[in-house]
Amino acid sequence: MRTAVVNFKLPGGGADSLTVEDGIITEFGVSGRYDRTFDLNGHTLIPGAVDVHAHLREPGYEYKETILRATQSAAKGGITRAFAMPNLIPVPDCERNLAAETEIIKRDAVIEIYPFGALTEGEKGERLSDIEGLSKYLKAYSDDGFCVNDLKLLEEGMYRVKAVGGIIASHAERRGAKDSEAAEYEAVAEELELVRRTGVKYHFCHLSTRKSFELVKAAVREGLDVSCEVTPHHLTLNKSMIVDADWKMNPPLRSAEDVRATIDALTEGVATIVATDHAPHSAAEKARPYDKAPNGILGFETMFPAIYTALVATGKLSLDRLSEAATAAPAARFGVGFGKIVRGERAEFIALNTTDYRRYSADEILGAAKNSPYIGMEMTGFNAFTMVGDSVLYKAKDVKEV
Numbered sequence: 144m145r146t147a148v149v150n151f152k153l154p155g156g157g158a159d160s161l162t163v164e165d166g167i168i169t170e171f172g173v174s175g176r177y178d179r180t181f182d183l184n185g186h187t188l189i190p191g192a193v194d195v196h197a198h199l200r201e202p203g204y205e206y207k208e209t210i211l212r213a214t215q216s217a218a219k220g221g222i223t224r225a226f227a228m229p230n231l232i233p234v235p236d237c238e239r240n241l242a243a244e245t246e247i248i249k250r251d252a253v254i255e256i257y258p259f260g261a262l263t264e265g266e267k268g269e270r271l272s273d274i275e276g277l278s279k280y281l282k283a284y285s286d287d288g289f290c291v292n293d294l295k296l297l298e299e300g301m302y303r304v305k306a307v308g309g310i311i312a313s314h315a316e317r318r319g320a321k322d323s324e325a326a327e328y329e330a331v332a333e334e335l336e337l338v339r340r341t342g343v344k345y346h347f348c349h350l351s352t353r354k355s356f357e358l359v360k361a362a363v364r365e366g367l368d369v370s371c372e373v374t375p376h377h378l379t380l381n382k383s384m385i386v387d388a389d390w391k392m393n394p395p396l397r398s399a400e401d402v403r404a405t406i407d408a409l410t411e412g413v414a415t416i417v418a419t420d421h422a423p424h425s426a427a428e429k430a431r432p433y434d435k436a437p438n439g440i441l442g443f444e445t446m447f448p449a450i451y452t453a454l455v456a457t458g459k460l461s462l463d464r465l466s467e468a469a470t471a472a473p474a475a476r477f478g479v480g481f482g483k484i485v486r487g488e489r490a491e492f493i494a495l496n497t498t499d500y501r502r503y504s505a506d507e508i509l510g511a512a513k514n515s516p517y518i519g520m521e522m523t524g525f526n527a528f529t530m531v532g533d534s535v536l537y538k539a540k541d542v543k544e545v
């Protein structure tokens with residue numbers, strides 16, 4: 144099949160059209176006959192994002208979300224690969240439990256999904272999972288949602304993950320700290336001590352306090368194999384804005400000063416990765432009183448517009464740097480590929496509408512869950528087109544097949 148993709152911009156300028164032939168970008172420009180042509184209405188073409196932190200809820204929590212609908216929502220948001228956190232039933236802590244998840248992924252996922260293996264059995268923090276057995280299928284381990292507070296167990300896990308060439312993604316939250324901010328940075332400090340001892344490849348999820356970033360910055364400078372991610376919500380929202388439980392997540396929204404620290408971490412390159420922590424919940428769960436409602440908000444569809452509107456449109460971050468943090472950097476860190484917009488590469492690109500502002504609405508969300516604090520906000524930078532191989536996974540109304 145020959146597809147022409149025309150009328151786009153590249154962030155650095157250059158070609159405004161390209162040809163995809165049997166899923167491969169064969170030339171910049173168009174020539175000859177085509178089976179179909181997509182007019183991108185001047186939108187900005189960048190590679191599909193690689194989200195290293197998502198909760199897809201299946202198997203086990205289908206009443207919150209399914210892999211089919213979650214991945215359709217990801218494709219709409221411009222995410223073409225995502226890592227699925229292991230807080231599922233069953234928890235993927237051995238080959239058999241992992242198979243229950245990968246069967247559904249094979250059947251239903253519309254984008255590439257990489258499961259995390261659990262670091263401990265059932266994510267209970269008591270015994271390590273079958274790290275070696277899981278390593279035949281994956282390289283990334285996490286107990287996200289929980290912190291492994293047993294440091295002896297965590298250290299043993301680090302040695303075993305290192306031995307299989309894997310990476311650990313840590314939800315750093317120390318039990319018994321004086322407040323939620325200290326819980327984060329004290330855990331970061333303790334875990335870095337073990338990283339120093341074991342030499343494991345280590346990644347901190349969703350960091351959100353200035354002290355955490357200072358610790359990571361020093362560790363990287365020291366030469367430890369450490370990275371961290373920041374989320375769109377910790378970059379763009381603060382605790383004074385909280386309305387209801389659709390604004391509740393863990394780590395929680397912080398002070399305006401911590402938001403500034405999170406932005407600094409991204410713009411200065413201390414945080415190299417942006418990840419959504421996409422976490423669907425049912426309407427009934429989020430309708431509970433605030434302190435009884437579960438943690439987590441949607442992230443797939445609003446990652447690009449939230450960050451674009453707050454940081455790129457205001458000149459604090461270039462689109463190239465945003466794209467790098469959303470795609471090339473996470474792909475490199477977690478050892479997967481991504482869509483390079485280069486002749487001879489497989490098509491895997493998206494197109495951001497960076498000219499129009501519009502209000503995000505609950506009706507347009509493709510997932511089953513609607514727990515997003517961004518509903519009603521006016522933003523720009525929404526994705527308008529997602530193409531992977533020969534498949535068009537998402538097309539906004541203003542992108543025409545001509």
Ligand SMILES: [Zn+2]
Nearest residue numbers: 287288314348
């Ligand atoms: Zn977490």
